[in-house]
Amino acid sequence: MSGIKNWLAGTLQDPRRAPIFAGALVALTSLFQVLAPFNSLAFLLVIVSMLVVGKAATSKWVKLGLAVLVTLVVIPVAGRQNGALTYLCVQMFINIALALGLNLVVGFAGLLDLGYIAFFAGGAYVYSMFGSRQALEFMPESLQHLFPLGGWWFWAAIPIAIFVAAFLGLTLGLPVLRLRGDYLAIVTLGFGEIIAVLAKNLDHPINLTNGAGGIVGITPPSLFGYKLDTTLSFYFIGIVLAILTALAMYRLERSRTGRAWAAMREDEVAARAMGINLTKYKLMAFMAGAAFAGAMGMLFAVKQNFVSPDSFSFLESIGILAMVILGGLGSLEGAVVGAVAVTVLKLLILKDLADFLSMTVKLPPAFNIPQYQPLIFGLILIVMMIYRQQGLLPGRRPTEDIAQLETRTPKKNTTGKSVGA
Amino acid sequence: MSESLQILPQVLIDGLVVGALYAVVALGYTMVYGVLEFINFAHSEIFMFGAFIGAEVFLLFKPMTGVPHFVPLIIGLILSMVMAGALGWTVERIAYRPLRGAPRLVPLISAIGVSFFLQDIVRMVWTAIRGNWQLGTQDLYATGISFAGAQIQVRSVMIMGIAIVLMLSLSIFVNRSRTGKAMRAVAQDRATAALMGIDVNRIISITFLLGGALGGAAGALYTMQYTVVNPYIGFVMGIKAFTAAVFGGIGNITGAAVGGLCLGLFEALGSAYLGPLTGGVLIGSEYKDIIAFSLLILVLIFKPSGLLGETVGEKV
Amino acid sequence: MALLELQNVNTYYGAIHALKGIDLAVNKGEIVTLIGSNGAGKSTTLKTVSGLLSPKEGQVTFDGQRIDGTPAYKITEMGIAHVPEGRKIFPRLTVLENLEMGAFTISDPAVRQRNLERVYTLFPRLQERVHQKGGTLSGGEQQMLAIGRALMMSPKLLMLDEPSMGLAPLLVEQIFAIIRQLNEDGVTILLVEQNALMALEVAHRGYVIQTGTIALHDSAAALRENKSVREAYLGEL
Numbered sequence: 001m002s003g004i005k006n007w008l009a010g011t012l013q014d015p016r017r018a019p020i021f022a023g024a025l026v027a028l029t030s031l032f033q034v035l036a037p038f039n040s041l042a043f044l045l046v047i048v049s050m051l052v053v054g055k056a057a058t059s060k061w062v063k064l065g066l067a068v069l070v071t072l073v074v075i076p077v078a079g080r081q082n083g084a085l086t087y088l089c090v091q092m093f094i095n096i097a098l099a100l101g102l103n104l105v106v107g108f109a110g111l112l113d114l115g116y117i118a119f120f121a122g123g124a125y126v127y128s129m130f131g132s133r134q135a136l137e138f139m140p141e142s143l144q145h146l147f148p149l150g151g152w153w154f155w156a157a158i159p160i161a162i163f164v165a166a167f168l169g170l171t172l173g174l175p176v177l178r179l180r181g182d183y184l185a186i187v188t189l190g191f192g193e194i195i196a197v198l199a200k201n202l203d204h205p206i207n208l209t210n211g212a213g214g215i216v217g218i219t220p221p222s223l224f225g226y227k228l229d230t231t232l233s234f235y236f237i238g239i240v241l242a243i244l245t246a247l248a249m250y251r252l253e254r255s256r257t258g259r260a261w262a263a264m265r266e267d268e269v270a271a272r273a274m275g276i277n278l279t280k281y282k283l284m285a286f287m288a289g290a291a292f293a294g295a296m297g298m299l300f301a302v303k304q305n306f307v308s309p310d311s312f313s314f315l316e317s318i319g320i321l322a323m324v325i326l327g328g329l330g331s332l333e334g335a336v337v338g339a340v341a342v343t344v345l346k347l348l349i350l351k352d353l354a355d356f357l358s359m360t361v362k363l364p365p366a367f368n369i370p371q372y373q374p375l376i377f378g379l380i381l382i383v384m385m386i387y388r389q390q391g392l393l394p395g396r397r398p399t400e401d402i403a404q405l406e407t408r409t410p411k412k413n414t415t416g417k418s419v420g421a
Numbered sequence: 422m423s424e425s426l427q428i429l430p431q432v433l434i435d436g437l438v439v440g441a442l443y444a445v446v447a448l449g450y451t452m453v454y455g456v457l458e459f460i461n462f463a464h465s466e467i468f469m470f471g472a473f474i475g476a477e478v479f480l481l482f483k484p485m486t487g488v489p490h491f492v493p494l495i496i497g498l499i500l501s502m503v504m505a506g507a508l509g510w511t512v513e514r515i516a517y518r519p520l521r522g523a524p525r526l527v528p529l530i531s532a533i534g535v536s537f538f539l540q541d542i543v544r545m546v547w548t549a550i551r552g553n554w555q556l557g558t559q560d561l562y563a564t565g566i567s568f569a570g571a572q573i574q575v576r577s578v579m580i581m582g583i584a585i586v587l588m589l590s591l592s593i594f595v596n597r598s599r600t601g602k603a604m605r606a607v608a609q610d611r612a613t614a615a616l617m618g619i620d621v622n623r624i625i626s627i628t629f630l631l632g633g634a635l636g637g638a639a640g641a642l643y644t645m646q647y648t649v650v651n652p653y654i655g656f657v658m659g660i661k662a663f664t665a666a667v668f669g670g671i672g673n674i675t676g677a678a679v680g681g682l683c684l685g686l687f688e689a690l691g692s693a694y695l696g697p698l699t700g701g702v703l704i705g706s707e708y709k710d711i712i713a714f715s716l717l718i719l720v721l722i723f724k725p726s727g728l729l730g731e732t733v734g735e736k737v
Numbered sequence: 738m739a740l741l742e743l744q745n746v747n748t749y750y751g752a753i754h755a756l757k758g759i760d761l762a763v764n765k766g767e768i769v770t771l772i773g774s775n776g777a778g779k780s781t782t783l784k785t786v787s788g789l790l791s792p793k794e795g796q797v798t799f800d801g802q803r804i805d806g807t808p809a810y811k812i813t814e815m816g817i818a819h820v821p822e823g824r825k826i827f828p829r830l831t832v833l834e835n836l837e838m839g840a841f842t843i844s845d846p847a848v849r850q851r852n853l854e855r856v857y858t859l860f861p862r863l864q865e866r867v868h869q870k871g872g873t874l875s876g877g878e879q880q881m882l883a884i885g886r887a888l889m890m891s892p893k894l895l896m897l898d899e900p901s902m903g904l905a906p907l908l909v910e911q912i913f914a915i916i917r918q919l920n921e922d923g924v925t926i927l928l929v930e931q932n933a934l935m936a937l938e939v940a941h942r943g944y945v946i947q948t949g950t951i952a953l954h955d956s957a958a959a960l961r962e963n964k965s966v967r968e969a970y971l972g973e974l
Contacts, residue, residue, distance in 0.1 A: 112526050114533070175722045181525050182460050183721055186663060190714035193660070201707045314656070318537060325530060375541035381534025385527050386519050599841070606827050606838050612789055613825040618813035618842035618890065 018056040025049045026066045030074040037078035037085060040352050046070060047340060054333070071239060076232060086231045090303050092343040093238030094296045097245040099323040099339035100332065101292035104249060106321070107330035108258060109285035110265030112185040114317055115172070115192025119290035121199060121312035122168045123161035123297025128307045129208060131157070131219040137207040151222030154302065158295055165294025166287040168195075173286035177279055192317055199309040214308025218301050234303045241299060245292050249332055252288070261285060265330075315374060319346070322377040325384050328391020337393055342380075346373060430571035432693045433686065438577045438646060440685020441584035445639040446662035447669070447677035448591060449509075449632035455608045455672035456628045459525075462532035463512055465659025466539035467633050471505035471640025472650040473543060476558040479644060483559040490561045494645070498583070501637040508539075509633020510626055518622070536655075544652040555651045558644055580642045587638055588678050591631070595674060604628060608672070657710060661688075664717040670727030679728060688712050738801065740765045740925050741786065741817075741894055746795035746805070748778075748785045755781045757949040758795065763894065768916065768926040770936040770957065772970055773946035779929040780822050782946070783896050786927075787819035788812040800893065814842045818892035822899050822929075824883040828872025832863055835871050835882055839889030848891065856885040859915060877908040884915065888924075895919065896927045901935065913939050933970035937961045945970070 011017045029049040033042040053066050079086035098120060105113045129135060131154070135147035149157075172191045176184050203211030220229035221237070228237070252258050260281045263271040272278055301307050323342045327334025354369035384391065446468050453461040478497035482488055516535045520528040544554045562576035595601035606614040607624045615621050643658070644650055661684060669680025691712045695703050720727065739762035748756040756778050763769045773779050784790040786797055788809035797805040804812050813819075818839075827835050836856060840849045857864040860881040866874065874882060880900055887895055897916070901909040909932070917939050920926055930936035937943055943960045945953040953966065960966050 110526075112529065175718055179721055179725070182529050183667075183725070185526070185529060186460065186660075187718050187721055190660065190717050194711055194714050197708065197711050201704075204704075315537075318533065321530070321533075372541055372545070374537040375545070378534040378536065378538030378541065382516050382531050382538065383534075385523075385531035385534065386516070389523065389527055602830075602834060602838065603841065605830060605834075609827045609829055610825055612809075613821060613827070614838075615789065615809035616787060616813055616819045616821065617838045617886075618810045619838075620808070620810045 012052070012056045015057050019058040019062045022049075022053045022056040022058060022062070022066065025052055026070060030070060033074055033078045037080075037082040040348050042078075043085060043088075043348065044344065046074065047344065051337070076235070079232060079235070083231055086235050087303075088343070088347050090231060090234045090238045090299075091347060092340055093235070093242040094300055094303075095320070095323060095339040095343045096242045096336050097292055097296045098320050099327070099335040100242075100245050100249050101289045101296075102320050103324045103327075103330065103332070103335040104252065104292075105285050105289035106324060107328075107335070108253060108265065109261040109282065110181070111282065111285060112181060112188070113286070113289065114185050114189035114314070114321070115195070116188075116289070116293060116320055117312045117314075117317040118172075118192040118195035119165040119168055119293035120297040120300065120316075121195055121307075121309075122165045122290075123294030124301040124307045124311075125199065125209060125215075125297075126161050126164045126294075127154070127157045127298040128215040128218050128301045131301075132215050132217050134207075134210055134215045137210070148217075148219050151219050151227060154219070154221030154298070155223075157298060161294040161298045162291040163294075165290040165297070168294075169286040169288075169290030170283060172290075173283045177282055189314065189317075192312075192314060196309050196312055196314075199312065209309075212309060214306055214310075216306050218305050218307070220302050220305075229302075231303075234299065237299055241295060245296075246332065246336070248292075253332065257281065257284060315377070318377050318381075319373070322380045326380055326392060328394045331391060331393050334391045334393040338391070342377075345376065346370075350376075427570060428693060430568075432689045434571050434573055434577060436686035436689030437682060438580055438685070439688065440665075440682035441581045442639055442643055442646070442658070442681070443662050443665040443684050444678045444681025445584050445587055445635055445642070446658055447666040447681050448588065448674060449636045449639075450663050450666040451669075451671055451674060451677040452591075452604075452628050452632045452635075454666070456604060456625060457517075459517070459528055460532070460663070461517075461629075461632065462529060462659070463516075463535035463539060464509075464632065464636055465655035465662070466536050466543070467505050467509050467512070467655075468636040468640045468643070468658055468662075469650070469652060469655030470508055470539065470543055471501040471637030472644045472654060473547065473556065473640070474501040474504050474637065475641030475644040476556045476650045478641075479558040479561060480556075493559070494561055494579070497644070498638055498641045501641040502634040503637075505637020505640060506630045506634035509629040509636065512539075512633075513626060513629040518625075536659075540652050540655065547652070555649065557649045560648055561645050576645055580646055583638070583642060587635060588674070591635065592674050594631075600624070600627060660710075660717070661713045664713050664720075666727075667717060667725075668720050668727055670729040673727070673729045676727055676729040683728075684713060684716065687716065739763060739798075740800060741927065742798045743782070743786070744796050744798075746782075746785055746792045746797060748781055748790050748792045750781075750790075755949055756785065756792070759785075759946070759949070759951055761944055761951065761954075763925060763927050765925055766920075766923065767942060768920050768928060768940045770928040770930055770933075770940035770943045771946055772930055772933040772936055772943060772966075774969075775931070776948075777946045778949040779946055780898055781949075783819055783821075783898050783927070783929055786812075786896065787817055789819075813890065816891070816893035817896065818887035818890050818894070819896045820883045820887045820898060820900065822902070824876075824879045826871040826874070826879050826882050826886070828870065830871055831868050832871060832874070832882060833867045835886050836863070836889050839886035842890055849889070852889045852891060856888055859888070859918070860885050877904050877911075880904060880908075880912060884912075888919070892924065894925045894927060896929070898929045899931060900928070901930065901932045909935065933966070 011021050026049045029042065029045040033046050036042050050067065050070060053063050075085065075089055102113065102116045105111050105116070130147060131149045133148055136144050139147055172188060176187045179187060199209050200212050202208040209215065220227055222228060260271070260276045263274060263276055264278060264281055268278060319342060323338035324335050326341060327336065327338025350370045357369065446464070449464045450461060453459060453464070475497040478500055479493050482493035512535055516531045517528050520531055547556060548554045562579055563574060565572045565574050595604060603614065603619045603624050604627070606617060606619060607621055611621055643654065662681065665680035665684045666677050667680070668684060669676025669678065688709050692706045692709045695708060741763040743759050743761040746756055746759040747754070759782060761782070771779050771782060781790065785792050788804070788807055788811070791806045795805070796803055799815060799817060802815070804815065827838060830838065836853060840852060843849050843852070862878055863881055863885055866878065871879070871882060884897070884900065900912050904912065913935050916926060916928065928936055928940060937957045937960055940957040943955065943957045944951050945960070945966060953960065953963065955963065
């Protein structure tokens, strides 16, 4: 066993053997996936091969090429026969973006947000309310002919959803600024619940959300007259949004703001002493984190073609937290890997395990495995906290040596004024 | 308006009963927070577990019609206290003690994990043994008496009585007993308490044991009041009780009692009068939970030390 | 035989090597002082003895028994009282409750009562304020309470960490007079002080600690005359 491990490690570090090995591995698993689109094991192997590629000592162009091959060719081809696979991947991209967004708030800025799903709900509801016949319930009659909005509005609604979610982030952020970490966590939890209660009850006096029944028939996006209502089109929108989120996170982490967050996370008192305006940076963290969730909420709404308060429960917030914790707080790779792992676990492994068990040993209905998400999320949180607080892929804090910093002396703020005070 | 006033005594009684439950659960949060400055997020599930134990005991006695009601009540109360106390103790040993000294959010995240884990385990166990995770139990002391225009059930009076006894006993224990005093010393300065010869770990264990037992007792009383329990009763109760603890001043035992009763009254008044006050636009019972959440947020913003608490400002 | 003996004690704060092989002994009936500058390891030494920290290497013996690695509360039971730096009284307990906490390990009520009377005789001020909350006392009173609380456990060894810190000169005199009196009553004392002059006046022997190692040890009288000690710690040039 250790022989295989050593050989694998050696191969991955060898710049000549690594690309060949990685390419061969991806080719093999991809072939398997395309030939057996319904095989869950094949999909798991594809994911594992992508992880191996990530670890291989090879140029980023090779890695990128392989990633493009898998995401743009292999999955769509396999997905043509197995729609569930594409659907799973859409949810995976949504979760990746959500985990990255929550990682910004918790991992970068150190603010434990237990109501993160509220922002996701905000985005989902904003588009669903106007992009479905629900709008006829509450818009004045003179404007009703405009609704439901046409599919091209989806693109215009993205900035609106981002704005609404960021505004929600602001309304949450403002009151909780002075609170210490654990109190803040409880208040965000309360905030999430308030949003859920509102979604459930705002069907009267004016029917905004249609209450517990939820909103159905949400206009899918359209582009140049083409209706993008297939899972595959959501898949591509998902990839684009997830990549944009990841790029934004990468830039944010290395920005002046990112460094201010890091300082705040490590020691609020010291950060304040260094002239970091805590109010401003806490609000920015809440708003930025919320914004990404808002955009993904829209994609979620059109993918499901249905939104209801049930999709935005506390458990969902904890699910995203579990992704971030599993991967490693503050780590971008960690958030992505955590999101992939939890999504696959939730939507693939648990289902398959349940099917397998129900065929082999007749389990009583009490042991309906896919229902045990809370148990699994709970265990993930406990076990990770006790045994591996830094997560599976701990963040490599961007390190900068002094020489590098000196060549980048800031142009502004040379007068010694505090940062953004 | 006169109609509204007629229901006032009933509203107040209902508020006080629920408030007494909040208060007893709040004690568990406040004790642990006082000693460790840690929000025991899983306390709500320990309460829920206690409720299930109570329900099982009450059910056990349901066929025995000749047995007076105080027998299942006392056995149920004691058993749920013992079991829930043991669970609280175990959770601390497994999920919190290894994390002592870690950054604040680490044990909190572990506690959230424990909370979900316990919720699902209870669901699994009761689905397995009863075929359903919702458990209805027998009515205890369901007879009513009329008082000042309100229908008061005997059980409501008993719940309040038991809650008061529990709170007083805890208060006497903490203020008078050797262990109670050691608990206060540990809460104020752990290292110095150890220098006094106090086994700090033992005191922390006892704190979780007592907090769990109180949660369990509250669970049994909840079962008595509502007669139906499910694995999800802990979540809302937890938030409410935590709100009560913060409102009264976290770490303060009297504060928890006052906070619980106030919150219970606010909620009852809100559910009863929000509708009439807004001309029927908002239905009070639907927004009941928002009252607690909003109160929590407002208290934390404007008076984080609560009504009776000392300042909880960050040590610099 | 020494009442307390440290042999090659090495203590770490995480990665920081705070004590680098400390050898120190306190004989029964003595006042021994440990002097040194800020951050030299004085408090760390006391914490290592009382069990708040445990040494990675070396051994601590008290009354013929190994005590390194023993939890603090058990060491207290064995008869070591540690008055920590900054006094660390319980601010929300009354003076009486603070003193009672000191007698936590004493089960005999008669002994507790006797100790309480002794504390009141030594510090009449505490008796006047017996129902006041500890946090409302003045700095000097808090120091008296901290020492009184330690005496409540009938200690064989009393360790005092900077008892003069932050006190007015008159109070400092008083505290040192009490230290001398306690010693005459038979309490062995290990005294950590920055006020080296005063400490060397009451002590029988002294140790000088520098960056985690014992640089010097001698009788207090000899240390008072030592040139480098005078330069470094007694403020003479």
